[in-house]
Amino acid sequence: MDRRTTIQWVLAAGAASSLLGPRTSQAGPVTAWRGASGSQGYGTDPNLLKVYRPGDFWPLTLTAAQRRLAGVLADLIIPADDQSPSASAVGVVDFIDEWVSAPYPDNQRDRPIVLRGFAWLDAQAQRRFHKDFAALDAAGHKAICDEICDPARAAAGRRDAARFFALYRDLTAGGFYTTPVGRKDLKYIGNVPRANFDGPPAELLSKLNLP
Amino acid sequence: MPFVTPKSQQRAYDVIVVGSGAGGGQSAYTLCMDGARVLMLEAGRHYAPETETPMFQTPDMAPLAGVSTPQKPFGFYDATADGGWTVPGEPYVRATEEQAGRFEWWRARMLGGRTNHWGRISLRNGPYDFKPRSRDGLGFDWPIGYEDVAPYYDKVELLVGVYGSNEGLENTPNSSPGCLLPPPAPLVSDYLVRQRARHLGIPVIPGHRAVLTRAQDFKRVPALLHPGNTKAQKILAEAMRARSPCLWATPCGRGCAIRANYQSTTVHLPPALATGNLDIATDAMVYEVTLGRDGRASGVSFIDRKTGTHQQAAARVVILAASACETVRILLNSKSAQFPHGLANSSGKVGRYLMDTVGSTVTGQVPLLESLPPLNEDAADGHQLYVPWWLYREQLAGKLGFARGYHIEFGGGRRMPGFATMQGIEWLTGGSYGRKFKEDARRYYGSFVGFDGRGEMIPNESSYCEIDPSVKDEWGIPVLRFHWRWSEHERRQAAHMQRTFGDIIEAMGGRTHPAVERDGAKAIAPGGSIIHEVGGGIMGADARSSVTNAWSQTWDVPNLYLTDGAVFASNADKNPTLTIMALAWRASDHILERMRRKEL
Numbered sequence A: 001m002d003r004r005t006t007i008q009w010v011l012a013a014g015a016a017s018s019l020l021g022p023r024t025s026q027a028g029p030v031t032a033w034r035g036a037s038g039s040q041g042y043g044t045d046p047n048l049l050k051v052y053r054p055g056d057f058w059p060l061t062l063t064a065a066q067r068r069l070a071g072v073l074a075d076l077i078i079p080a081d082d083q084s085p086s087a088s089a090v091g092v093v094d095f096i097d098e099w100v101s102a103p104y105p106d107n108q109r110d111r112p113i114v115l116r117g118f119a120w121l122d123a124q125a126q127r128r129f130h131k132d133f134a135a136l137d138a139a140g141h142k143a144i145c146d147e148i149c150d151p152a153r154a155a156a157g158r159r160d161a162a163r164f165f166a167l168y169r170d171l172t173a174g175g176f177y178t179t180p181v182g183r184k185d186l187k188y189i190g191n192v193p194r195a196n197f198d199g200p201p202a203e204l205l206s207k208l209n210l211p
Numbered sequence B: 001m002p003f004v005t006p007k008s009q010q011r012a013y014d015v016i017v018v019g020s021g022a023g024g025g026q027s028a029y030t031l032c033m034d035g036a037r038v039l040m041l042e043a044g045r046h047y048a049p050e051t052e053t054p055m056f057q058t059p060d061m062a063p064l065a066g067v068s069t070p071q072k073p074f075g076f077y078d079a080t081a082d083g084g085w086t087v088p089g090e091p092y093v094r095a096t097e098e099q100a101g102r103f104e105w106w107r108a109r110m111l112g113g114r115t116n117h118w119g120r121i122s123l124r125n126g127p128y129d130f131k132p133r134s135r136d137g138l139g140f141d142w143p144i145g146y147e148d149v150a151p152y153y154d155k156v157e158l159l160v161g162v163y164g165s166n167e168g169l170e171n172t173p174n175s176s177p178g179c180l181l182p183p184p185a186p187l188v189s190d191y192l193v194r195q196r197a198r199h200l201g202i203p204v205i206p207g208h209r210a211v212l213t214r215a216q217d218f219k220r221v222p223a224l225l226h227p228g229n230t231k232a233q234k235i236l237a238e239a240m241r242a243r244s245p246c247l248w249a250t251p252c253g254r255g256c257a258i259r260a261n262y263q264s265t266t267v268h269l270p271p272a273l274a275t276g277n278l279d280i281a282t283d284a285m286v287y288e289v290t291l292g293r294d295g296r297a298s299g300v301s302f303i304d305r306k307t308g309t310h311q312q313a314a315a316r317v318v319i320l321a322a323s324a325c326e327t328v329r330i331l332l333n334s335k336s337a338q339f340p341h342g343l344a345n346s347s348g349k350v351g352r353y354l355m356d357t358v359g360s361t362v363t364g365q366v367p368l369l370e371s372l373p374p375l376n377e378d379a380a381d382g383h384q385l386y387v388p389w390w391l392y393r394e395q396l397a398g399k400l401g402f403a404r405g406y407h408i409e410f411g412g413g414r415r416m417p418g419f420a421t422m423q424g425i426e427w428l429t430g431g432s433y434g435r436k437f438k439e440d441a442r443r444y445y446g447s448f449v450g451f452d453g454r455g456e457m458i459p460n461e462s463s464y465c466e467i468d469p470s471v472k473d474e475w476g477i478p479v480l481r482f483h484w485r486w487s488e489h490e491r492r493q494a495a496h497m498q499r500t501f502g503d504i505i506e507a508m509g510g511r512t513h514p515a516v517e518r519d520g521a522k523a524i525a526p527g528g529s530i531i532h533e534v535g536g537g538i539m540g541a542d543a544r545s546s547v548t549n550a551w552s553q554t555w556d557v558p559n560l561y562l563t564d565g566a567v568f569a570s571n572a573d574k575n576p577t578l579t580i581m582a583l584a585w586r587a588s589d590h591i592l593e594r595m596r597r598k599e600l
Helices: A003-013 A064-077 A092-101 A105-129 A138-148 A156-176 A180-185 A202-207 B022-033 B132-136 B146-161 B188-199 B221-225 B230-241 B269-274 B324-333 B392-396 B435-444 B488-507 B577-596
Strands: B013-018 B038-041 B092-094 B278-281 B284-291 B297-304 B309-320 B358-365 B385-387 B406-411 B448-455 B464-472 B478-483 B560-562
Touching (some): A064 A092, A064 A138, A092 A105, A105 A156, B013 B022, B013 B297, B146 B221, B188 B406, B406 B488
Parallel strands (some): B038 B278
Antiparallel strands (some): B358 B448
């Protein structure tokens, strides 16, 4: 991940300072991050060649009911279509469980937003349809999600829920598009060794009126 | 036995080099190739890019899709081990927590230091950059000029392998013929930036990076670099043949197992070790330069981190290349009756005039780049093209309101999707979800172009580091306390960057989100965060106002040299690494000559 990617992620996550060490109100020693909630993270020198799975460094913590809701919501955001399978089919529930269970500051910040969001969805579903969110039909899901899918248009009483939905969409997209299936969906064809790099084809450049 | 422990270390060396990055690597290379016996001390662990680099690993194989965390601040697969904005057991102190006074200290604790992960951008300082005070009355002139360093820029480019082109632009020097490797082809987004920026009068030219776009000429270059030294020529030819050209995939920041880019561990250290003249001790945390009765440096004291024991090493010459601030820390912690305020600090200038690069970023979304056909745009990992500073005349005439320039690094393309690639795009999609979101992702992927300004900071009296009176690290070594201030020059420059990037994006038919920042104080990245911190031991024309002379040799202690960024008397917009290497080579030549004359 290059510096620009890091900066983009910082901006996307709205966490402009958390990467740059702890921020306190008064001057004092700047010390290394120490683990929270029982986990010390993966350390400052993990083996980079191993293939890791969610749960390898810290236990996954979502309940069975939360994981069911997590999968339903992830698939509402990224469902199967004619080009690729759904988010849950490629392990996004495990990814989100890994994310909200991780000890790092950004994860600890996101965890209560996600858990409160899950509870809010169930409460809404119960109030309006007398069922848990995961058990709703497509019309019920649409009725609730349409109200919170755009933070810019959400009603005043829906702002927190809309912020949760935006975060959850980011986590779902972050989990999905980093899988082999997600890369293929975006038609990413790199990460293969080549003898040469010749740049874009001439016909594409001329179509775009580029010299 | 090239990798030594305190027990297997020789009793005396010609030169001790503290640090193994760009400055230490180049110093050891130059000295060993000409026969000097060198002990290199590296505070971090041994590191072998050939076997440790995750070349083709994908984010799904990493925890948290490989995102940045406090333990791996540039992402899981970044080459940096045991380093970052904080280092366990090694705190530092900020004099204030005000945002305007914020300084971030990046450190690497590994063989090769930060050269393992750096951006490989390799720009030469120009003639103005060595004489800035003569030009605009601010800051300091260096005691050397471009013509003194130019031959060493040529040598470093030939040795490490730098791609680029000679454009003959103002204060943007050409390399000598045959030094540069050919630049890589631009991406679609690069062509678009170039076309539209030119409409605004902004030049866009090939970038310069330490990446082999083709194999090095092992038959021609060794004789140029080591005339009359057949052993060195043979060793270098072998080392060059062991490097492969770029395979046009995988991010350079992970390091490179095939040695296609420059890192000290793949380019400087292998030939230096092959001479038989280099011993390297890792996990050797130097904290003091020891002083002999003759007033000369006698060696160094260090902590062997594996055993926690205090150790000594002796040599005729000591080179500090521990990174600018760590070098300052070692000097200030080396107190004696002769130097009660720290070694080589009779001027009181050790730690003063700390500088970083002014950084500011804008990202644009460009409809012309939406829904492009599949393209493999991994290329050479960025910086195919860049914008050198172009407003010298307007600036000198006082029309800009700030005194020094910046260059623009930019990049787009259909790069490997990461955790953030499709995040935060509600401003484009209206909050779509479901099938529409998948269609939106396909449409917008690859349509973003990011612009990073990298500008010159003028040294000031309020930006410096000193030893904190109470805080110590886990070995009991006193730590640094940082003071930081930007001046109006830097804040206005950052605001100018934002306006310019907005103009270029608009000229591309694109949009920015959020809108460009007009307040320079908000647009500027915190001090240290661009990781170009230099100064603290600046070179100058006299012993009262500077720490070293024109040869990076300390005024006070003739056998003590600084070959990292500490000696920079100004911090041009050009990324410092190439200049660090050129000055380290030059200082090492000076040491060799003085040793031959028995002056050292």
